[in-house]
Structures are given as C-alpha cells and as structure tokens.
Amino acid sequence: MDRLVFLLGTGLARGAVLALFALALVLIWRGARVINFAQGAMAVVSTYVAFEVTALTGSYWLGLLAALVSGGVLGFAVERGVMRFASPRSPLSGVILAIGLVMVLQSALGIAFGPDYRPMRVPFDDSAVLVGGVPLLSPYDLFVLVTAVVVMVVLAVLFRWTSLGLQMRAAAFAPEVSRLLGVRVSRTVTLGWVLSSVVGSLAALLLVPTSLGLNPHATDSLFVLGFTVAVVGGLDSPVGALVGGVVVGVAMSLVTGYLGAGLVPIAVLGLLVLVLLLRPAGLFAAAAARHA
Amino acid sequence: MTALLEVRGLTVGYGGAPVLRDVDLDVPAGSIVALVGANGAGKTTLLRTLSALVPATHGTVRLAGRDLAAVSVEDRVRSGLAHVPEGRGVVAELTVDENLRLGGLWRGADRREAIAEVYALFEPLARRRNHAGHQLSGGERQMLALGRALVARPTVLLLDEPSLGLAPRVVAQIMGVLRGLADRTGLTVLLAEQNVVGALSVADHGVVLGLGEVVASRPAHELAADERLRHAYLGF
Numbered sequence A: 001m002d003r004l005v006f007l008l009g010t011g012l013a014r015g016a017v018l019a020l021f022a023l024a025l026v027l028i029w030r031g032a033r034v035i036n037f038a039q040g041a042m043a044v045v046s047t048y049v050a051f052e053v054t055a056l057t058g059s060y061w062l063g064l065l066a067a068l069v070s071g072g073v074l075g076f077a078v079e080r081g082v083m084r085f086a087s088p089r090s091p092l093s094g095v096i097l098a099i100g101l102v103m104v105l106q107s108a109l110g111i112a113f114g115p116d117y118r119p120m121r122v123p124f125d126d127s128a129v130l131v132g133g134v135p136l137l138s139p140y141d142l143f144v145l146v147t148a149v150v151v152m153v154v155l156a157v158l159f160r161w162t163s164l165g166l167q168m169r170a171a172a173f174a175p176e177v178s179r180l181l182g183v184r185v186s187r188t189v190t191l192g193w194v195l196s197s198v199v200g201s202l203a204a205l206l207l208v209p210t211s212l213g214l215n216p217h218a219t220d221s222l223f224v225l226g227f228t229v230a231v232v233g234g235l236d237s238p239v240g241a242l243v244g245g246v247v248v249g250v251a252m253s254l255v256t257g258y259l260g261a262g263l264v265p266i267a268v269l270g271l272l273v274l275v276l277l278l279r280p281a282g283l284f285a286a287a288a289a290r291h292a
Numbered sequence B: 001m002t003a004l005l006e007v008r009g010l011t012v013g014y015g016g017a018p019v020l021r022d023v024d025l026d027v028p029a030g031s032i033v034a035l036v037g038a039n040g041a042g043k044t045t046l047l048r049t050l051s052a053l054v055p056a057t058h059g060t061v062r063l064a065g066r067d068l069a070a071v072s073v074e075d076r077v078r079s080g081l082a083h084v085p086e087g088r089g090v091v092a093e094l095t096v097d098e099n100l101r102l103g104g105l106w107r108g109a110d111r112r113e114a115i116a117e118v119y120a121l122f123e124p125l126a127r128r129r130n131h132a133g134h135q136l137s138g139g140e141r142q143m144l145a146l147g148r149a150l151v152a153r154p155t156v157l158l159l160d161e162p163s164l165g166l167a168p169r170v171v172a173q174i175m176g177v178l179r180g181l182a183d184r185t186g187l188t189v190l191l192a193e194q195n196v197v198g199a200l201s202v203a204d205h206g207v208v209l210g211l212g213e214v215v216a217s218r219p220a221h222e223l224a225a226d227e228r229l230r231h232a233y234l235g236f
C-alpha cells in the first residue's frame, strides 16, 4: 500500500513533466499545424544554457530563468528563421525542416559539449517526505508538480480569458477570417512558437535532474513520451495533454515499480497502439466540428 | 461628389488570364450597391481584392478618398472596411460571444456596446451566446457573421452571398436588416449576390459583372426591369 502511494506520487510528478512537454507540442500543432519534431532538441539547447548559467553564477534559479528566456528566443528564431519557410501546401516540409533542425542542434551541442552525461543538481532534497510514516513525494517532485500546475493555469487563463488568447485560438482555427477581422496572424503564430518553446524548455529542465544527466540526447525519450502523450490525448486538446501526461506518467511509475523498468517502453507502446485502435483522433479529440 | 468606396481600372488574375478586367465601381456613402453576375463572374474575386486577400495587377481602390494600395489585410478593417466572406467565416470552434468579441478586437471601450447592439438586432444570437459556432443553423451563422462585422462599426461592409443556402424568409430578414442599417445609420454596403431578385430589391444601385467585366451599372429598379440584361447575364 505504502509503495503504491509512493509510486502514484512519483508518477504524478513525472506525468506533470510529460504533460507540459505534450502541451508544448499541442500549442504548436494548434497554432501552426506542425508537429515540432525539433522540440526536444530545442529544449536540450536551453537546458545547456541553464546548466552553464548555473555553473557560472551558482544559482539554480538564474539557470531556470535563462532556460526560459533562451527557450523563448530559440522558439522565435526557429519560427522566423526556419519554419516560416515550410510550404503550407505540404505538411511534410515542416516535419523535414524540424528533423533537419534536430540534427543541426544535436551535432552543434555534441561539438560544443561532448557526449558526456553531466549531472544536474537542484536545490531540493530528492528523498521522499514521510507523511504519517508513508513515503509520499520528494520535495523536488512537489516543486515539479506545483510548477507544472502553475504553468497550466497561466496558459488556461491566457487562452480562455484574454483577448490575446482569443486571437491565438481564432488564428489557429481560421487564419484567413482572423486576418479579415484584424488579427495579425503572422505574429500570433510566432508567439505560439515562443510560448511552446518556453514550456518545452521548462519540461526538459525539470526532467533532466531526475535522469542520468545532461547530454545532447537527454530529451530524446522525453520527446517520444511527450509525443505519445499528445497523440493519446488528442493533438488538438490541451486537456488531453494534461490527462494523457498524468495517465502515462502514473502508468510508467507503476510498471517500473511492480514489473521493472525494462517493460516501460513496451507498456507505453501498448498504450499508444490501444488508443490509436480505439480512438484514432485521441481520447480528448473534439467532436468533428462542422465547418461552414 | 466622389463615392465612399471608389474602384478604378481594377484588373486581377490568378496567374493566368485576368479574372477581372478594368473594373470601375462606385459605392456612395449610405447606399447599398448590389454586385450581381453568374457563377464565376468574379464577384468573390472583386471582394477579396478589396480586402487585399488577392493582389490587384492594376487599378486603384480608394476608401473615403484614401488610396488603400499600401494597407494590409489586417489594417483594412481598422480603416473601416469589413468583409463577410463567402461561406460566412464563422469560427466554428469559438462561441457566439467569442466570435463577436473577435469582431471588435481592436476597438476600445465601445466594443461592449457594439456587441449589445448586435444581440438586440439578432434575437436568436442572444439566446445562444455560449453555443459554439458549429452548433448554429445556417441562418444563425449568417446573422453571426454579419453581426461580427458590424461590431467593428465599419463604414463600408462587403458581403459575399449572404443568402446562400438560406430559406427565403431568413434571406428577407437579413436583407431587411441591411436596408434598415443603411437608412438609420448610414451604413454603406457592397452586396455580392447570385440571388439577384433579393439583392436588387434592397439595393439602391446594381452592378452586373459578366466574365470579369462590368456589363451594366444602373439604379437597382431599372436593372430589375431590364429583361434583355436579365436573360443575357443573370439567367432568369
């Protein structure tokens, strides 16, 4: 029982990170109809920035800030410098540009920093806190959870209740009509990339300290899992990303705890296949909207 | 007196042969001008060119004397030109209220008031504020599209086939609203329609497009009475 509670707690924290990363993919998909295969590589770049800033200043928090800022700058640069040139007529061209970008970024990181795993430290204890004798979450898990929830709430408020959010949603669904109404669609698309890249960077920064360490490929599995979560939840659905993240995170934690870590990839793949068979558009895909 | 919206020598093509040739058009302030013509005559193309969605090869468009050549799509609505596109362009995923707010994005404090006016004008919308666009009937969608354009408080309204697919009663209601707005508020309307009878019945002036050229431009009641023209270009 104790073990179950502990596994659920850690699974929840892990799931929150996956949800954030999936949310970043959903943001781009909704805004630009591109699956950003470069999101993991972009996030690892900003995590290196954080690593270096923390090493220089000794402050984890300055590193975190640097990750967010560099993530935003990278999102801007990638949209304006690369993705804007993807042909709107061919969905593949965006994917190919993104994959090219992954190779460029990861090679550049390899040249600059080498392939070694660099452990990242966080100013939190990572042993579980006992509540009534039951091991629950570690303080770091709690920090991850709270951060993820705060980011999600901020994004929900932005999209639901602000004029900017309304413009971003409208531009994503109906770009031409939005332009006729005065929405500067080219700007909202760029903003979508910036936001998404910031969120993706945050997810990577939260994840890497709990993994082997920082390496140019440190986010490869995060991308695969985050992508699975986004597909399971429905690429168009932010709520799907959240629920999908939690489901996959908890499932991974339970499989690891009871069956062994080796089975995790198979379990995740099984989940993906199951969902694609039963609900190809994802668990939270909106009922197909009538367009007219 | 020069017209509020003044088009001169407009020529437009999609790469091949021009779809519009040397079109002149005047829409005087406070009037409704019907733009009629068969399928493929170029009505939609003309409206899209006025909104800068399609570039013109030649010619000028002036709004209240100002040349719009350098004004982008997004800025045309800010300068007073609202466009309800063919197919209405209701954002299906957004609610009625969100669609209306979108219409007045860049307006200031008077947006609320403008939205309230639209709800007063179109009763059915007021009862469906929180319904998604895709839950509306065709008539409600047209009301929403028209209402959304009105929230911007345009000086000139471009309407592309508002009657398409609607029951005659709904068409009459929408045409009535347009006439009322033109008379009460001085709204200026360029109305592209295949529904020639309906359009000419509310319009002050009619312009007939035939294969991309203006073949007639006369007071609406004269056009409606001209049998030769009706047979040749309007098919009834």
Ligand SMILES: Nc1ncnc2c1ncn2[C@@H]1O[C@H](COP(=O)(O)OP(=O)(O)OP(=O)(O)O)[C@@H](O)[C@H]1O
Binding pocket: B014, B019, B037, B038, B039, B040, B041, B042, B043, B044, B045, B046, B086, B194
């Ligand atoms: N995007 C486009 N690319 C190439 N040709 C086009 C395009 N849009 C329209 N055309 C052509 O331009 C001509 C005029 O089309 P347009 O849509 O303006 O006509 P319309 O008068 O609005 O017709 P309808 O009453 O059927 O809506 C047609 O011959 C059409 O095939």
Ligand SMILES: [Mg+2]
Binding pocket: B043, B044, B045, B086, B160, B161
């Ligand atoms: Mg048309």
